[in-house]
Amino acid sequence: MSSLETWKKVDDYFVDQLIPEDPVMNQILQANKKANLPSIDVSATQGKLLQLFVKMKGAKNVLEIGTLGGYSSIWMAKALPAEGHLTTLEFSPKHAEVASKNMETAGVKDKIEIIVGPAAESLPTLEGREPFDFVFIDADKNNNPRYIKEALKLSKSGTTILVDNVVRDGKLLDEESNDPSINGIREMFDLLKDHPRLDSTAFQTVGSKGYDGFVLAVVQ
Template identity: 45%
Template sequence: MTASHPDAWAAVDRYLAETLVGSDPALDATLASQDRAHLRPIEVAPVAGKLLHLLVRISRARRVLEIGTLAGYSAIWMARALPADGRLISIEAEPANAALARENVDAAGVGERVDIRIGRAADVLPGLADEAPFDLVFIDADKESNTVYLDWAARLSQPGAVIVVDNIGRSGEVANADTDDPQIQGVRGGLAMLGEDPRFDATGLQTVGVKGWDGLAIAVRV
């Protein structure tokens, strides 16, 4: 039996990606542009990108909110699942990242469905209150603000909306109640909110693979 260790996790992840996801020139080009820009490789793994794509389709989402754009990798995955008149609003704090993402979503042929808003998400989110509610929200930004983002996800979505929070495993440290790491404290606060706030019904999954030991939470807006 294969021993469980990071190399084996990555090998299985690559096998699943090759078998179920395949190669995609536009997504490959997005990752290459991210590397050239010296951005950290913190985008979702290909299998997770495909999961987001499927969740948009399964939920029949027409409006998607993404908090944390980076170079546009996950935005492309989700925008491709939207109907022709669907819209994805993605919030990015760094103008250079937003510009790169704009180039990538346009090159991928989904630019007309993607609206990239520049600024700190905590500042941008209140401005969305007068727009139509969202059907799916993907949270993948600074972990310290997870409770802020979840609160706005609940305010800006309608009952039945899907909410996904990335990077909840933190190499197992999420289970450490004594941690003084602000990112892990933020993740723990967000998970506590998902478990206690009556606006959410949620679960969490730990994952292993090319991104190491991590996880994600999936919730329904009640």
């Protein structure tokens, strides 16, 4: 059995043991597939991890950069208190439309605001709002350094920032890469290194989504 097959089977075991079957979440994944969205949603175990981070943080105000079909948005929104709110930024109007319908299906649309357009342009418009408690970055990797800088402007001491897909099957080690995504990830690590306001770590993951990882940072 290959490593990927093993990782997938272990993920399936975790889901069977720890994450109750949710027909609505399955329906959302099917809706994304039917709409021909890229199949890059977080896995169920990763979605649950996001949900637990929001719960552990006691977050009331969440920012997501990269909505896709709203699968990760919904996981996090379900952890918010009654007065909680999630703002999610999505480049594609088509993706945003699918996400909006999915959020309505999941019964969390009243907690979520979708802002359509390039996140680099949308983020500055959020300045002046209440600082975010939790930030999840899962968009175009070449802009990760910019997203970190903009997220800092929207944060307060204790804000948690989680960045997805930072290993890319180990390709982040390629110093000679011409891939803008890899270069963006490496630039992000250079930014985080000894950053005066961010206390950071990174961890590698394997599973149904292959070999990748997260960056976790807390604003000082």
